[in-house]
Amino acid sequence: MITATDELMIDLTDDRELHAAITRDLTAEQVDEIGRRLDAIRADIESDLGEDDAAYIRRLIRIHRYLEISGRATLMASILPPAWFAGTGLLATAKILENMELGHNIMHGQWDWMRDPAIHSSTWEWDNAISAVDWKQSHNDMHHMWTNVIGKDKDVGYGRLRVTSDQEWRKDHLFQVGTNVLIALFFEYGISMYDATLEEIKKTDAPGHPRIRALRSLWGKVKPQVIKDYVAFPLLSGISAPTTLTANFTANVIRNVWTHTIIFCGHFPDDVEYFTEEEIEGESKGEWYLRQLMGSANIEGSPLFHTMSGNLSHQIEHHLFPDLPSNRYAEIAPQVREICLEFGLPYTTGPLGKQSFEVWRSLAALSLPDDVRERLRIAS
């Protein structure tokens, strides 16, 4: 006869085996200890937030707006090649700053503590094809909650790419290097379309094909973006209209490629781990932290690089504390690293070139079925 307690025991042992993927050979006490230490880091920062942090984000917001204004103004003369290049550069920089250090982080609620309605996750809308509402849904909730859980975290390959051998191989993966080049160029539309389609597929009772409906809902968000970049500003540029249009297009593509690069380096370099839904069932807070640690990778670089990557170069710290202000990640990083060292946990990091190379190399390797890969002795 199995009593209720017996059943509980069995459950626990099962869980423990499954969780081994996350906890490695750490004891439950050690996992809890790691959780407590990380909680303490968080509490330290939270109690220290104040004027300097506010000044940082407000200064960046001003910089973004001046960059945007000067970029748009310069492009009025974009018929002259130097103006075209300068304007495109300014505008691309503005868009990158806005999407990464501002939009992404503000929508995470990193600055909600200031209670300024102009810099708040509930009001911010960004310069991107995905609406803030949809983004918060798919990114803040799905991606950050279910980081690297195959089948749950849609960012694992975005339904198109095979980024880990734990994913089944499909024929279309053969071309995934090319696919990824396209995704990089049109990243904002790619993600937007992908999210919209997933949302529409969920609505089983709505009429029409989900892809058509997705296109329609996508247009609602894309329209003001398109009008601004491809109609209004070119028209305002008068004789520079065609060149302003190409400049705006180029700026958007530069932004897309940059964000794509940073984001892919955050989760897809070698040594990053993936998990299955069974492995994380009944996960504790400490285990959640461990999964974030092992599922993310940092990029090394200068302070300017960190700002331009929205501090996603501190992807590990960002995943541990998604709603702590990004300007604080740099000071948290050594503390996190120390914890990892102490408990023998991996802390994946490297310069942009190396991380990016690993991403593309894995994509190429994983485009082949596993048996072919083994025969050719290609590691992923």
Place this chain on the structure above:
Amino acid sequence: MTRILSLAQRLTSPLLPDDYLTLIDPLLAQNSLRGRIVSIESHTTRSSTIVIHTARPVPPFQAGQHIGVGVDLNAVRHWRTFSLSGAAPLRPTQTLHVTVKATGSGGVSDHLVNHAKPGDILFLEPPTGEFTLTEGGAESLLMIAGGSGITPLLSMIRTLTVTDTPPYVHLIYSATTRDDMVALAELRDYANTMPWFKLTRWESTVQGRIDQSALAQIEPDWKDAVAYVCGPAAMLTAVDGWWREARLSDQLKIEQFQTQLVVVDGEGGTATFSASSRTSDAPANEPLLTVGEAAGVLMPSGCRIGICHTCVVPLKSGKVRDLRTGRVHGEPDEPIQTCINAAACDVELDV
């Protein structure tokens, strides 16, 4: 102007024209009301009158109404409500007066009295409030002010001094000491020059609290007057009782100057979900998210563990307790994460 702004928005999308206008001058904001401090007159060491010039004209307010004033304290926006103390204008105005008493708690009032200076920008909520003089109203008014509760009454008296046929007004002004009474000289002046106005001072450190018999002595005809009372909660409760006993509650108007939130350790309260018209018991240890869901409210949610901020809804009133840290917080209109906050007293959420 709105046409221009909506056209401009095509260009600034997804930002608003405001986001660029405020780069030039924070007072150019079109979507929210802001003002600049013109001057500060201190009455006692603990209270001052702040004169504010609003960026845009506000509709003529009525005597007795209040405004919201927001300031950033250590980078966090805090809001407090203050009664307007100036005479009610006949036309839209850009000048507002608030008389503020420092409380010593380090909040908005203390900041305004001790640190604010002319030129500072204030965030504002336009005038509102029901505690106002009724048009063509009573022939005789009894006003009772307790401490800083004088401000809305001051506005009423100042307004009456410039009307043609003011009613008889008897103001009983109670404060701890005479030094704590703001605008005393001005009120004395009115009492000496305006036959319709009578002033009685009451120093509670010397005379104790006003009770019913004292009131009957000071103003034997109190039952014939329409009464306006503003002051601390204890005083309002007492006064309310006297009028109720005399079955004259409809002649009494009360302004609860500071709402008293009773936050008891380890206790929750009642949660009101105003947009969905639901109420429910909200225990101290249950996230407001699940309280709402159980009550059938369509609560937004995501991760449910405090990381995604999908569950944020504005808190209308009350305080909440962060279940992770135990910190009690919450300001009117503050967006809060419902998945990690529980009620710390009665709360109202805009969802």
